Amino acid sequence: MWKKKDFEEQRELMVKNQIVARGISDPLVIEAMRKVPRHMFVEDSMVYESYGDHPLPIGKGQTISQPFMVASMTEELELKGGDRVLEIGTGSGYQAAILAEIVLEVYTIERVKSLAERAERLLHSLGYNNVNVIVDDGSLGLSEYSPYDAIIVTAASPNIPPPLFEQLKEGGRLIIPVSDIYAQTLIKVIKKKGNQVKQRLYGCVFVPLIGDYGYK
Numbered sequence: 001m002w003k004k005k006d007f008e009e010q011r012e013l014m015v016k017n018q019i020v021a022r023g024i025s026d027p028l029v030i031e032a033m034r035k036v037p038r039h040m041f042v043e044d045s046m047v048y049e050s051y052g053d054h055p056l057p058i059g060k061g062q063t064i065s066q067p068f069m070v071a072s073m074t075e076e077l078e079l080k081g082g083d084r085v086l087e088i089g090t091g092s093g094y095q096a097a098i099l100a101e102i103v104l105e106v107y108t109i110e111r112v113k114s115l116a117e118r119a120e121r122l123l124h125s126l127g128y129n130n131v132n133v134i135v136d137d138g139s140l141g142l143s144e145y146s147p148y149d150a151i152i153v154t155a156a157s158p159n160i161p162p163p164l165f166e167q168l169k170e171g172g173r174l175i176i177p178v179s180d181i182y183a184q185t186l187i188k189v190i191k192k193k194g195n196q197v198k199q200r201l202y203g204c205v206f207v208p209l210i211g212d213y214g215y216k
């Protein structure tokens with residue numbers, strides 16, 4: 001049976017070999033990846049694989065993303081300490097915890113109630129009191145607390161949901177996997193003078209975004 005120290009060692013190796021060695025350089029992201037106990041966000045049967053270089057199942061047909069994907073998407077958000085961020089697809093809550101280590105306030109939406117409840121309990125037990133978990137269709141965003149400095153979508157969408165772009169601040173960043181029939185591409189959108197400035201980052205694989213502006 002592994003002790004806390006063993007998990008810490010595994011986490012250090014993950015940061016060194018999977019994150020820093022692959023070019024992630026934002027110190028805020030590296031420090032967050034170093035701190036958040038990823039093994040607590042996976043099912044009991046998966047704890048010994050939790051620092052592996054791959055996604056893992058979290059129940060209800062959903063996944064916790066590969067550590068590098070979490071780090072890379074977070075870096076692309078270009079976060080600062082005072083930012084307010086919206087995440088679509090809470091899942092295990094791991095990405096929300098990484099965000100919460102860096103920014104002032106995190107709003108995270110999950111459509112599967114049991115996943116949202118489990119993530120909320122865990123996040124609050126770990127002291128992430130700046131994370132607000134909401135059960136809803138995240139493809140509609142969360143207009144009450146908008147505009148956001150950054151929005152991250154951790155499920156694959158057929159296009160860029162218009163409400164998400166509307167709820168972004170001027171200069172704000174949106175990261176979203178957008179899929180066509182053959183593949184998904186991670187897209188970064190920056191709001192400049194009200195317009196979408198788009199950059200295609202790289203290919204990726206995510207579970208689908210199910211909702212009004214996602215898949216039906």
Ligand code: SAM
Binds near residue numbers: 063210212
């Ligand atoms: N960020 C998560 C983590 O750190 O564990 C991983 C997210 S998992 C790849 C995608 C999640 O998006 C699933 O939990 C799924 O239920 C959720 N999802 C799919 N469509 C959604 C929607 N319209 N609104 C909110 N959540 C949605």
